[in-house]
Amino acid sequence: MKRPSTTTARNANVASDKYQRILDAAIEVIANHGFFHSRVSEIAERAGVADGTIYLYFKNKDELLMAAIDSAFHRFIARARTALKEVSDPREKLRTIAFLHLEGLGSNRSLAIVFQTELRHSAKFLAEFSHNMMVEYFDLIKSVLREGQEARVFDAELSVTIAAHCFFGAVDEIVTTWILADREREYHLSGLADSIVEIVLKGIETGNKHGH
Amino acid sequence: MKRPSTTTARNANVASDKYQRILDAAIEVIANHGFFHSRVSEIAERAGVADGTIYLYFKNKDELLMAAIDSAFHRFIARARTALKEVSDPREKLRTIAFLHLEGLGSNRSLAIVFQTELRHSAKFLAEFSHNMMVEYFDLIKSVLREGQEARVFDAELSVTIAAHCFFGAVDEIVTTWILADREREYHLSGLADSIVEIVLKGIETGNKHGH
DNA sequence: ATCCCCAGTGAATGATATTCATTTTCCGAT
């Protein structure tokens, strides 16, 4: 093997224009055809590079997808962290996270498709991503939930982990539905943030236990 | 082309043993390697048939996966419908659905992996499945929610669609976490049904609106 | 001006999905 191949074949020059062009092209092409049916040659063509060039930047097709998702996710998490600094009420923080999540994907359909479909590609793939990124996102959600419990606005007996899954699951599911919905009937994804959060909030807030 | 090839290349003999053997093999192999890295020849070998035989039963690799998922899903929906007949309280019905969902996947790890990862394969793929199967599942959930609203146990002002997404999303997310979790720390998926449903129920039940 | 260096290239290679000419199995008619 010519190149010892670290995880990403090239680490220098990552800032290069070409690197990002390939990532963008990958998102577009994969969103259109799905990972399996996407030809590396088509991604290369759309990015304006030769087929082989892709392999200077990424070890293989899998890692190309992974890098594209990673890159987008990093941006999302960074934006979320910044936005949360402006807010103090834990309920409002959850609304903010839901809004950013829905807005980030709702404003870029190709990215949303890749996140909701290709990210879940193979278990190994998902596990690796999950470990790096999802954990970070979940930690963010959980820290808000814990904060809310300490402030006595969220039920202190609740499992923070389970509640976080409910919150994330609900938001995530709404996105999946959106990308499958008739493109005609365009509705704004971020407009749904409040309705979802309202249900989840009522579910986790302090107050009369629900009847059994 | 020799065979006019309907959606599934063969419709007669679908009950054949060989058909089911191929489906089972597909689930196992795809759960292990992911769809992209699964070789049709390995599925054929595990099913004890020749490579070409697969194509007598399924048009291509995509439709093989689709058929495997469809088949498992049909069984789930049928079981759910039957079980719900025994229950009348809408809250209890939701618990039943969550339990069956978690039990059905929790007792077959390979199937769970395929459902949580490969099902979401490509948007077109997901859309097609979604249309056939998911709609049925969602209708089931929604009908329970509507029933609960009529019985005044669930908030009548709630959007049934949104609430259904919250419910499904929460359950679905728990399954994803389970397949990614350390295999060592085996816990029973179905044991989580009540915790999740408790949160969702409290979120949708009639009662004091939550503070804002 | 000459020499490195290395990003970039794209034709060659290898892997594997799919096809199809052939073989085997099955079954009703005689």
Added chain:
DNA sequence: ATCGGAAAATGAATATCATTCACTGGGGAT
């Protein structure tokens, strides 16, 4: 029991990509 032909099944041949690698061109150092 035997035959004939249709239905199933086979697996070698083909087609389609992912991936490799021997080569090219340009720019910075000497």
